[in-house]
Amino acid sequence: MRLSRRFRLILLGAMTPLLAAFLVLSFSASLQGPSIDTLYRLREAAHGPKPAPNPSPVVVVGIDEETYRRPPFVGTPQALWGPKLGKVLAGMLDGGAAAIGLDLVHPTSVETLIPGFEREYLLTLRRGGKEGRLVLAKVQHQSNPLMPYRGYLIAAGAGNVRSVNLVEDPDGVLRRIPVTLLVTDPNGGNPRPEPGMAAEVASRALGAPVVRGEDGWTTLAGYRLPGGTSNRMLVNHATMAGAIPTYSLADLFACAEAGNAAFFEKHFKGKAVMVGTVLDVEDRKLSSNRWVTKPEGLNLPERCALPVMSDLYVDGLRRDSIPGVYIHAAAISNLMTRDGLAETGKPASVAFVLLLAGLAAAITLATRPALAALGLLVVLALWSGAAVESFQNGLVLPYLQGVVAIGLVFPLLLGFRFAVLDRDQRQIRNAFKLYLPGSLIDDMIASGQSPSLGGEERDLTILFSDIAGFTKMSEGMEPEALVLVLNRYFTVMTDIVEAHGGFVDKYIGDAVLAVFGAPYALDNHARAAVNAALAMARAMEDDPTLLATDSGRGTARIGLATGPVLIGNIGSPRRFNYTVMGDTVNLASRLEGANKYYSTPMMVSGETMAHHGDPAAFRALDIVQVVGRHEPVAVYEPLSDARRADLEDGARRAAYARALADWQAGRFDAAAAGFRALAPFDSAAATMLRKADARVGRAPEPGWTGVTALTEK
Template sequence: MRLPRRARLILLGAASPLLAAALALAGHASLQGPSIDTLYWLREALHGPKPAPSPSPVVVVGIDEETYRRPPFAGTPQALWGPKLGVVLAGMLDGGAAAIGLDLVHPTSVETLIPGFEREYLLTLRRGGKEGRLVLAKVQHQSNPLMPYRGYAIAAGMGNIRSVNLVEDPDGVLRRVPVTLSVAGPDGSPRPEPGMAAEVASRALGKPLERAADGTVSLDGHRLPEGAGNRLLVNHATAAGAIPTYSLADLHACAQAGNTAFFEKHFKGKAVMVGTVLDVEDRKLSSNRWVTKPEGLNLPERCALPVMGDLYVAGQRRDSIPGVYIHAAAISNLMTHDGLAETSRAVGAALVLLLAGLAAAITLATRPLLAAAGLALLLGLWSGVAVEAFQAGLVLPYLQAALAAVLVFPLLLGFRFAVLDRDQRQIRNAFKLYLPGSLIDDMIASGQSPRLGGEERNLTILFSDIAGFTKMSEGMEPEDLVLVLNRYFTVMTDIVEAHGGFVDKYIGDAVLAVFGAPYAIDNHARAAVNAALAMQQAMADDKTLLATESGRGSCRIGLATGPALIGNIGSPRRFNYTVMGDTVNLASRLEGANKYYSTAVMVSGETMAHHGDPDAFRALDIVQVVGRNEPVAVFEPLSEARRADPEDSARRAAYAAALSDWRAGRFDAANAGFTALAPADSAAAAMLRKAEKRTGTPAEPGWTGITALTEK
């Protein structure tokens, strides 16, 4: 039976973490290498370059550019270097080197052409092999290995030859060194043989490699963290000059000078790798390719010759390193138990699935933008965990898990849009025309429909009305009038919502807005005042608002702050989220009081006090509105332009002085003050009309200066 589309989508959403994990794990092999390289880079970014053990258990003798330039090597074919190399080998053996590995394969010798030429070199090889401190190199091919010259092999001993093969990953990067390789035994059957790094480390420690029945290998009681095929994942020290490197040319001059103390100081008890460290020859891409350092830094002490100039380009970094350093790093790992271990496939898969599951939970738990931020935080935390594990020697499936988490995000966003958010969008679309957006969000989050009930809260109410509405609408067709009003309401509603309020209702041509509910805001009085000023500015900026052929209306606004009842009010079958109470009535009365003072915006004293900035207002009067026994001080909010205008500031100061005279019963002085201001100040003109009626008469006992308004 074919499942309905919705059921199929739900199954897809539930399976998204598994699908993402499966896709990431399918690319495990191709991602593991870059994942390790990325962890090197992240580790260095968080912890700085990884230093080598101090003192380093391994050193490198480099056949470097300096060796090719200095006599007696300069101008001499490399085939004739055997005796000179023997001098250095003898010096290291005399100095107490624990084990020496030659990362050089010389399949031919001039000994066949010049008998006796390499006698001392062969004797040195024989000595090193007999003492078990010298290992020659071979390269293991598919069938027959590339072996050193037979005379060298016989001199050192056939049991002292080991493979220098390295393991190249599919992307061409060398990250692993074979601990053992399969070679043909005397009877032709395959048998395991230690690789060069394992053999040198074993001899330097004086401990044999031990193979358990399950195939695992241990050295010095430490189980090696090998990967598939007994391969050690190398943990490179990335500090500049981490592995001390000595020039063959300097050591040859040192040995010729008989400075045995230098060899004893720098090579006693050490594992030594001898190999080429040239600019172009035998260089390999390794797992530390993104954190390599300029060459020639932190070089060890010299013996006989100073460092040759012009060998290194200052600050130049190469993404490849000489292969001998990979062997040396592996030897250091084996001797200090500092290799890298990779998680098993089962543990790795569990970690990938865990991260995919967490990403799924974050994606489904919140809005897309917050989910994206949460996903970024999750990836940051995962990076930190992976780096700290890497610092401790454990390689987690870093990129695989990160990829799974990233894949989950778009999969589940599509699932949310198609299934989960569909119901929420339907609810929001059904209610958004009647309820505040924040209330709809609460309803969706709780999964419950709105219910009857209210609460008393301290709010600021904005009541606006259109002055001159009757005149501007004269002769207009109803459809045209509706278009004009709707455009006006749209602009005003956008301003209210932009300042954190919501429009409760439209009452004819009036707008009732609430600030401070359903969610509290930092200062609802200030938000309401700013909204009122923005509404007036919108009317000034757009002369087409409320403009008709019969005239243009204007906007009057009243603001009041105080307790009000807000909530779902009505019957169980029909109700509104609305506000009611004395504060609402006062806002409406103050809107109407603007007519008396010819002002555009009037606020109560509570609004001014809650706003917190007295300089943003000027006192107008104390009034007693219709239907309210208690008088209320009223104020006019000031725009930034008026506050910055010196002339307006002077007029406001004069108005305040005249108002003070009025309230004190000094009617003659008040008359004079308001008379001077009346031509430029409509509020002063309104006050002048009152003062003129009392000029020449004393104030009666108990005079308060309250103006009783007789109109709504």
């Protein structure tokens, strides 16, 4: 049993979104990272660079190029920098720093070679460790971690060392920090969770522990960290230039040497501090803000003792990577200000993708491809706006997954429609396009039904065109050549009819029967038909090769009539035509033939003139009684724009109208005089003159109305 088109549409509209969603969700993990990075860029385009909290709860002390270039660091191996770093750490501890994290791992020390060289540094580490304000770094490996020098570890305390590991996504980009990590128990017990560097520094700065609940969620000072049970938090970077205040180690050392304790208190009191390398080439990472990074060296904080060195920064230079210490610093800021990014869970992501895929399917199936594409662009714009605003408020929607789902549904459905659904439409259209008007075929396709017998009575305008001189024109022509001439003529005339909203019912030998006002109604079918007739005449004038043969050239005569007709599928169940029947059709044919009598190219009935609505577009010719019709009909000749604008022709038409009025009133002498003056210029006037001359000197019969009885079809 063949499924109906409607059922197949419903089935296709349901299955395609499911298929697209399945494909997208299969690669969702790979799309999530680029999706987040894209949202950074879109957010910046919509809202501008994201500023850091004011004041920033975290600052960075950078071991930068300036540090390497200034005394006393210049020319000194970094292994000998311990006492200088200790002096800066002491200044920050004295200034009231809430917590300090060293994003540096020094596994060796010159203390083993030069005993006492780092005594002050070790004492500072001991002080910071005892006060719980200093955290040293280690790098967690699968087996043994890379630890600080044992002396530093003893001084600071074994409980003050945390991992600085970050989490790479499959594409190598760092977007998340591990809130806790599993560390090996030195006593051989089960691995235990331990806060990472960012979580530990934020915890100490807030004075609250990192707590992992029985449900797997982690909290800090009442803040339920985003990331759920995955134990990873997506970092929400502030993207404004210089968002995290960065102080040069060289300037802070000079500041400590000068004894400027007020500077340290002003800039570090109550702050979380990260100390790390911020060089051009060392420890740089690709992070989720890689497409919206800013030139370095902008919006630097106040200096203490030394001015910023010249030539440190290249104006306008942007790098897609950032020093790793800034990822820790941004995470600490998120934890302290409760500004981390939360990702939608899997059920919500599936729901969003299915919703967008379903909406895309509905739009694609509901309209033509071009309009559907425009509608999908609107959906994409709305989805982008929703995703950006959600991202601005800390929630990451599956943005690219939704975009890809929409992008998959559109071509899939178009392909299915073309291969399956529209196949039936093409078959119907191809089967009937040579026999039925396109609008009727569209109705059949929309209804899903083939045409059936039946008709209705409607007021329409019928155009009947025939070739004058066809017999002479075709004399001596080979049938193939004659067919070529006729086909070209029919093609031009049919195009004109269809361009004016009509359709060609049939070709009868060398004649064309066209209908205006069906199957679809026209605002003014009489005007459309008259305009088509004028265009047909103009085409004959503009192209002398139409109907031209070696035996001569044919000309077209046109008759138009308006009135009730029977139109529909008429015939037998096995063979029928969509056609018109009735007196109006016959009248149009008779008026076409009446042109021979008046030597006019086209003629319309009074009903056509009345429905047209502009009497000035016609001139009255006569009142005639055609063969096979009892009622007389007033006939008119349509006027081209050129004739209407011609003042001389207008004067002649006025004179013709006066002579015609005399004729219809029975004033034959006056009518003959009027038509005689016009006969050299007007073939219709010459015809009327012959009739008037036959009655000159005679009185009109009783009941005279001036009707001309035509005896030929």
